[in-house]
Amino acid sequence: MADTSDFRNGLCIEFNGKLWTIVEFQHVKPGKGPAFVRTKLKNLETGKVVDNTFTSGVKITTVRIERRPYQFLFKDDMGYNFMNLETFEQIPVEESKIDNFDLMKEGQEVEIIFHAEKEMVLQVELPPFVEMEITYTEPGLKGDTATNTLKPATVETGAEIRVPLFIDTGERIKIDTRDRSYSERVKA
Numbered sequence: 001m002a003d004t005s006d007f008r009n010g011l012c013i014e015f016n017g018k019l020w021t022i023v024e025f026q027h028v029k030p031g032k033g034p035a036f037v038r039t040k041l042k043n044l045e046t047g048k049v050v051d052n053t054f055t056s057g058v059k060i061t062t063v064r065i066e067r068r069p070y071q072f073l074f075k076d077d078m079g080y081n082f083m084n085l086e087t088f089e090q091i092p093v094e095e096s097k098i099d100n101f102d103l104m105k106e107g108q109e110v111e112i113i114f115h116a117e118k119e120m121v122l123q124v125e126l127p128p129f130v131e132m133e134i135t136y137t138e139p140g141l142k143g144d145t146a147t148n149t150l151k152p153a154t155v156e157t158g159a160e161i162r163v164p165l166f167i168d169t170g171e172r173i174k175i176d177t178r179d180r181s182y183s184e185r186v187k188a
Helices: none
Strands: 012-015 018-028 036-043 049-055 059-062 065-076 079-084 090-093 109-115 120-125 129-137 150-155 160-164 172-176 181-185
Touching: 065 090, 065 120, 090 120, 160 181
Parallel strands: none
Antiparallel strands: 012 018, 012 059, 018 036, 036 049, 065 079, 065 109, 079 090, 109 120, 129 150, 129 172, 150 160, 172 181
């Protein structure tokens, strides 16, 4: 058992019979009344993010989770198949447990989050940034770098993201997997 003073980003808790992770939190001490903690919680089963307020000092049940390095191998009718980089054991994971699954390339390293007591996959986390090649986008215009305008582009995995106007087909870019945004060009 823990209480609200133990809150930190990434902490996994059991709340209303489901597993949640704390995305962000803020301790609030108003002038009148008791202190409280405002949180954003992400459901580990559905991925839904909700706001919740806890009274300061309330007891919560924490869940022990483990992060293990895995490598994405391939996708088949069982789901996405990953290999443990330490034991070489392979496991299938369904698409719903992977955020931005369309930004994953074969051979890419990821972290799989497991419920420590039940040995159950909770979530697959991609690295913060991935490098991809643009397979199709409308032609860029020379000198079109001053505006902050974006155009759609398709990358090698088939995912569509928004890139600046000066990016052309065949270029390699870095993508932020947390919000699917263009980060920068990758120098050859």
